[in-house]
Amino acid sequence: MRLKNKTAVITGGARGLGEAMAKLFAAEGAYVYACDMGDPANAYQNVENYKLNVTDVEACKKFFDYAAGKSKKIDILVNNAGITRDAMTRKMTDEFWDLVIDVNLKGVFNLTRHIGPHMEEAGGGSIINISSVVGEYGNIGQVNYAASKSGVIGMSKTWAKEFARKGVPVRCNAIAPGYIMTDILKTVPQELLDKFAAQTMLGRLGQPDEIAKAALFLASDDASYVTGTVLSVNGGMRL
Numbered sequence: 001m002r003l004k005n006k007t008a009v010i011t012g013g014a015r016g017l018g019e020a021m022a023k024l025f026a027a028e029g030a031y032v033y034a035c036d037m038g039d040p041a042n043a044y045q046n047v048e049n050y051k052l053n054v055t056d057v058e059a060c061k062k063f064f065d066y067a068a069g070k071s072k073k074i075d076i077l078v079n080n081a082g083i084t085r086d087a088m089t090r091k092m093t094d095e096f097w098d099l100v101i102d103v104n105l106k107g108v109f110n111l112t113r114h115i116g117p118h119m120e121e122a123g124g125g126s127i128i129n130i131s132s133v134v135g136e137y138g139n140i141g142q143v144n145y146a147a148s149k150s151g152v153i154g155m156s157k158t159w160a161k162e163f164a165r166k167g168v169p170v171r172c173n174a175i176a177p178g179y180i181m182t183d184i185l186k187t188v189p190q191e192l193l194d195k196f197a198a199q200t201m202l203g204r205l206g207q208p209d210e211i212a213k214a215a216l217f218l219a220s221d222d223a224s225y226v227t228g229t230v231l232s233v234n235g236g237m238r239l
């Protein structure tokens with residue numbers, strides 16, 4: 001029970017990596033708000049599903065007021081909601097560019113602008129931003145996604161400094177997953193997935209619970225001296 005009596009907010013918590021984190025965090029004793037614009041695939045004890053589009057500035061403030069009012073202290077925030085809209089640079093549309101930046105970058109800011117200062121005032125907390133191997137190394141056909149996921153690393157390092165500057169233990173870290181089997185890979189052709197698997201030292205793609213376990217470490221007191229870092233969980237891959 002490494003998260004006993006903790007409250008966690010996980011965006012994109014209805015499916016994929018977010019669902020795996022919500023399930024594991026709740027099993028470890030946390031009360032979890034799984035915020036997602038989509039419907040949850042499954043229900044779990046101590047996981048409260050909350051309909052939220054992270055690009056909606058007003059709705060994010062409303063959710064923060066609700067969760068902070070109900071739970072008093074939010075201890076963990078995982079900014080996980082994210083999307084892809086891939087195209088080569090010369091074919092990248094403004095619509096694809098704006099949408100990915102709005103969800104993956106501004107969406108991370110929209111909740112943290114409330115929950116970061118809240119943690120600072122409440123005496124501590126752990127913020128985890130989900131970046132990507134693509135944010136670390138770039139990738140062909142993903143200039144919008146790479147920009148957003150590299151940006152998330154800069155935001156994490158900034159918040160690690162900003163929210164701890166008064167000596168309050170608010171930690172902020174990023175996780176950079178490699179290729180993990182979720183719906184987000186549905187549009188990636190199998191031959192490309194096989195290529196990515198072969199590019200890892202472990203010779204396979206990852207599973208959602210392997211990211212959830214890394215997030216649990218960063219969320220818990222086991223990581224009490226870990227902040228401002230990027231944890232790569234990618235089977236030993238370099239794109």
Ligand SMILES: NC(=O)c1ccc[n+]([C@@H]2O[C@H](COP(=O)([O-])OP(=O)(O)OC[C@H]3O[C@@H](n4cnc5c(N)ncnc54)[C@H](O)[C@@H]3O)[C@@H](O)[C@H]2O)c1
Pocket residue numbers: 011012013014015016017018035036037038052053054055080081082083103107130131132133176177178179180181182183184185
């Ligand atoms: N799966 C991978 O291979 C992989 C690799 C690196 C990084 N990531 C990142 O991990 C995160 C989770 O990805 P996943 O693989 O679980 O994807 P997924 O598509 O399975 O799940 C994403 C979830 O986010 C939700 N979501 C999307 N836009 C939203 C919005 N505007 N507001 C609220 N919720 C929204 C979706 O409804 C969905 O439930 C993303 O940020 C993604 O970029 C995934």
